[in-house]
Amino acid sequence: MTDPRRIQVPVLTRVEGEGALDLRIRDGEIEKLQLRIFEPPRLFEKLLEGRPWSDVIDIVARICGICPVAYQMTAAQALEEIFGVTVEPAIAELRRAMYFAEWIESHALHIHLLAAPDFLGFDSVTAMAEQYPDEVRRGLHLQGLGNRLLALLGGRSVHPVSVCVGGFTRLPERRELNALLEEYREALPLAEALLAWTATLKLPDMTQDFPAVALRHPQVYPIEAGRIVSSEGLDIDAAAFPEHFREAQVAYSNALHCHLHDRPYLVGPLARLNLNRDRLPPPVAAVLERTGITFPSANPFHGIVARAVEILLAFHEVIRLLENWRAPERSRVPFTVRGGVGHGCTEAPRGILWHRYALDEAGMVRAATITPPTSQNQARIEEDLRQALPRFGLERPDAELRAFAEQVIRNYDPCISCATHFLRLQVERAP
Amino acid sequence: MSAKPRIAVHKFASCDGCQLAFLNAGEDLLTLAELVEIVHFPEAGPLDPAAKVDLAFVEGSVSTPEEAERIRAIRRHSRVLATLGACATAGGLQALRNFANAGEWLAGVYATPETVAALDTATPIREHVKVDFELWGCPVNGEQVLQAVRDVLFGVSPAIPDEKVCLDCKRRGNPCVLVTRGEPCMGPVTRTGCGALCPAMNRGCYACFGPAENPNTAAFANRLEGLGLLPDEVARRYHFITSQAPAFRAAGKKEAKDETP
Structure with a gap:
């Protein structure tokens, strides 16, 4: 028996939040693989307890600076269920457009600042910008358009302030929308070019077997509404989530892994597109068709292409939703506060985000449960590494193995700061 | 160079x-x-x-x-x-x-x-x-x-505004949330820097920029109670995103009748 080789990535870079990977290889096999999350616990579910319902939307936004709108929309959905509120169609349209703006911001940030440097051999976007100035500027421009719509509708792009139970605190004026929509139309060819470009990146060719989980809506691509479905036939509403998905403690580790029927599963852009390819508007489907990449895809690295598809989709949807949008008479519908239990489930940029709140009769939070996408993908990331690293070649030099492992993890765009309840992950296999 | x-x-x-x-x-x-x-x-x-x-x-x-x-x-x-x-x-x-x-x-x-x-x-x-x-x-x-x-x-100390949100609200011409709507707004004790964002979006400030210079937190607590807020509700407004700023920590504790240091 030879001495084991230890490979450590002490701090994962170009991910949101803090994590690390420890890998131990003995006799040509992975002996130990640890995706450690050392994002400090912030205990959001506990600090919500005893706060009034009216604080919830502002509080949960702070779970993640990259996707605060996802948290706000999901909480609004849950609270509206409790209070028996149905928002007006024009409000639902505005929310959907705002949520797509966040997808544009988050996906463009991931593609250009976090992921693309991997595939082109740079360690940061600023280094990449010297050789690929046009691609980087195009990405930053698209990201900026997402941020500007967020700021128009929410006051600011990070932790916007306008989403409230029943609607919005302020509605945009027609002239404000028109000015930005003009720029969105002009950006369509850029978003198309981005999708074509991601399909030309040298992505590792690696198929894996994994269940995909996403929302599905009867008419449109899912973001703010739909049932939870899987590639293996699951079809449930948000309230049934705990019956099928378990955050269980693994016997050999201290980690909470979220499993679907005791198996790791994938959420996020690739899972969404795999399950909702037929919900793409025809112009988006046509551009995707021309790339030659087909979905459903079993290659996790096609996640970057799926993100680009969703950026193009988001531009089309924002234009469709806001082009003829007319403000409703009231920016929010009135309601009466009451106690009860409500659920929310929406498609955050990184995958399904599930909330459950229990309120007392005065509207104070008695209990909150929040399951973010990255905690759901955590078990899948490990499973991916266990399959991908031996195929890449465990005999390769440490530096190459380390870089590849980082690339595998980064591909999931893990947003570790979203980890409302991550633990240090310790996988210790039998010797 | x-x-x-x-x-x-x-x-x-x-x-x-x-x-x-x-x-x-x-x-x-x-x-x-x-x-x-x-x-x-x-x-x-x-x-x-x-x-x-x-x-x-x-x-x-x-x-x-x-x-x-x-x-x-x-x-x-x-x-x-x-x-x-x-x-x-x-x-x-x-x-x-x-x-x-x-x-x-x-x-x-x-x-x-x-x-x-x-x-x-x-x-x-x-x-x-x-x-x-x-x-x-x-x-x-x-x-x-x-x-x-x-x-x-450039070798100079950054000038960081510490005046109240109210001043930015006046400059932007926002109607006062507290006076015209009778809704709680933390603007009178909160540092600007956001450009009076929340009042411009038709809602009260929730103090995410922390205390302004010389905030009269006690008098403002009375003002909020005058709107019908209970002391606990006032305390929660001070103890929110910037609760460890000394002025807000103390003001919230006073309202919550919390005697720990």
């Missing part, structure tokens, strides 16, 4: 939203990369936590033993150290555990809390090391951050 100034961006307990002041800056991010050398910024790529730098930005509050150690090392390597946003400057939402039994909270979320290394408190950077200047806000105002970088490059 002299070497470019060296900059680091460090992360502690936070949502990563304040780092977006750089990552969402678009063209300005590329300009920044020309003006300075970004030597440590894990979310953007560069990793060298021990590098000596001219300017270190710190996002997040100190909430684990490791973080308490790390901030001291960062201070030793940084000529100028600045906080980036509400967590680093005033605790952030996670600091609400400072008023609760943190052990019970941890046990409520984790099955084996003893394996989670967390301090009982989440505290601002200022309580651990000397801070040269503080940028407030949840999140920070991106323009304010880039302006601060410019100021430091």
Whole structure:
């Protein structure tokens, strides 16, 4: 028996939040693989307890600076269920457009600042910008358009302030929308070019077997509404989530892994597109068709292409939703506060985000449960590494193995700061 | 030609939203990369936590033993150290555990809390090391951050506004939320920097930029009670995102009749 080789990535870079990977290889096999999350616990579910319902939307936004709108929309959905509120169609349209703006911001940030440097051999976007100035500027421009719509509708792009139970605190004026929509139309060819470009990146060719989980809506691509479905036939509403998905403690580790029927599963852009390819508007489907990449895809690295598809989709949807949008008479519908239990489930940029709140009769939070996408993908990331690293070649030099492992993890765009309840992950296999 | 100034961006307990002041800056991010050398910024790529730098930005509050150690090392390597946003400057939402039994909270979320290394408190950077200047806000105002970088490059101290949100509201011509709608608004005791964002969006300020200079928190608590708020409700408004700013911590404790220091 030879001495084991230890490979450590002490701090994962170009991910949101803090994590690390420890890998131990003995006799040509992975002996130990640890995706450690050392994002400090912030205990959001506990600090919500005893706060009034009216604080919830502002509080949960702070779970993640990259996707605060996802948290706000999901909480609004849950609270509206409790209070028996149905928002007006024009409000639902505005929310959907705002949520797509966040997808544009988050996906463009991931593609250009976090992921693309991997595939082109740079360690940061600023280094990449010297050789690929046009691609980087195009990405930053698209990201900026997402941020500007967020700021128009929410006051600011990070932790916007306008989403409230029943609607919005302020509605945009027609002239404000028109000015930005003009720029969105002009950006369509850029978003198309981005999708074509991601399909030309040298992505590792690696198929894996994994269940995909996403929302599905009867008419449109899912973001703010739909049932939870899987590639293996699951079809449930948000309230049934705990019956099928378990955050269980693994016997050999201290980690909470979220499993679907005791198996790791994938959420996020690739899972969404795999399950909702037929919900793409025809112009988006046509551009995707021309790339030659087909979905459903079993290659996790096609996640970057799926993100680009969703950026193009988001531009089309924002234009469709806001082009003829007319403000409703009231920016929010009135309601009466009451106690009860409500659920929310929406498609955050990184995958399904599930909330459950229990309120007392005065509207104070008695209990909150929040399951973010990255905690759901955590078990899948490990499973991916266990399959991908031996195929890449465990005999390769440490530096190459380390870089590849980082690339595998980064591909999931893990947003570790979203980890409302991550633990240090310790996988210790039998010797 | 002299070497470019060296900059680091460090992360502690936070949502990563304040780092977006750089990552969402678009063209300005590329300009920044020309003006300075970004030597440590894990979310953007560069990793060298021990590098000596001219300017270190710190996002997040100190909430684990490791973080308490790390901030001291960062201070030793940084000529100028600045906080980036509400967590680093005033605790952030996670600091609400400072008023609760943190052990019970941890046990409520984790099955084996003893394996989670967390301090009982989440505290601002200022309580651990000397801070040269503080940028407030949840999140920070991106323009304010880039302006601060410019100021430091020019060798001057950044001028950080500390007047009340009310003054920006008047400049923008917003109708007063407190007076015209009779709704609670923290603007009269809160530092501006957001441009009176919430009143412009038809809602009350929730104090994410922390206390303004010389806030009359006691008189304002009376004013809020005059709107019908109970003392506990007033306390929660002081003990929110910037609860560890001394003026708000004390004001909230007074309302909640909490006698602990």
